[in-house]
Amino acid sequence: MLSISKISKTFFAGTVNERRALVDLNLELAEGDFVTVIGSNGAGKSTLLNTISGRYFADSGSISIDGSPVSKLKEFKRARFVGRVFQDPMAGTAPDLTIEQNLALALQRGKRRGLRRGITKARRAEFARELESLELGLENRLSAKVGLLSGGQRQALSLLMAGFTQPRILLLDEHTAALDPQRAALVTDLTERIVAEGNLTTLMVTHNMEQALKLGNRLVMMHEGRIVFEASAEEKAKLTVPMLLAEFAKIKGASFDDRALLA
């Protein structure tokens, strides 16, 4: 359903600052696949997500979603079917709008279209029910501005909104990295639940190897713009953190820090 064929992306080509972020990369995701993406710093993970979301156009190669080419579509057009949660909790929500206004916007963008604009009593009750499942007490703060929430609360809300919009592809870019361990664990569990409930086709970048093994049915490791290791569902089930570290060690010249990867 997501087909990436031979995409390359070079920044500052032909200058001393040239960076080959993606090199002839191929990746196929079937409906409902949840692929975790790990790799050394500068491996091209964010650039891969950025070319799927349309933030950057690839220099060559093609990307299609449900068989339709999207490589030439601008980011705002792809936003209809690409959902994204970033590392920065400030990125995914509108800080000056209230929690219920943010949720209403997500609902309007999603499949549950046709619902009247505005927030009815029934819809407020639905929002409260959904927020209750986050176990953060947000159900009692529907009219609070989102800018007042903590990072973890905003990431949880962003995920809930991504679930509402029912994207064809969900991109998660180190979305738990800026959170304290407790909130990161909560958002990790929530990610599993929302992806499973919506059967969302998902790509998740993480530096946390335990998280990369816990979540998803497939795993890819990137290095210098290429996928250098892949694990199918069956293989991933047998992988351990030491095995992944051994794979990293095989990458000639890879600069990585075990502690950072295990953090």
Ligand SMILES: Nc1ncnc2c1ncn2[C@@H]1O[C@H](COP(=O)(O)OP(=O)(O)OP(=O)(O)O)[C@@H](O)[C@H]1O
């Ligand atoms: N907007 C940009 N302008 C110039 N160079 C860029 C840009 N974005 C990424 N790069 C370069 O492309 C390469 C890949 O970067 P990218 O951010 O995709 O890596 P990453 O795997 O996400 O790294 P990290 O784990 O450190 O976040 C790096 O060499 C980076 O410096």
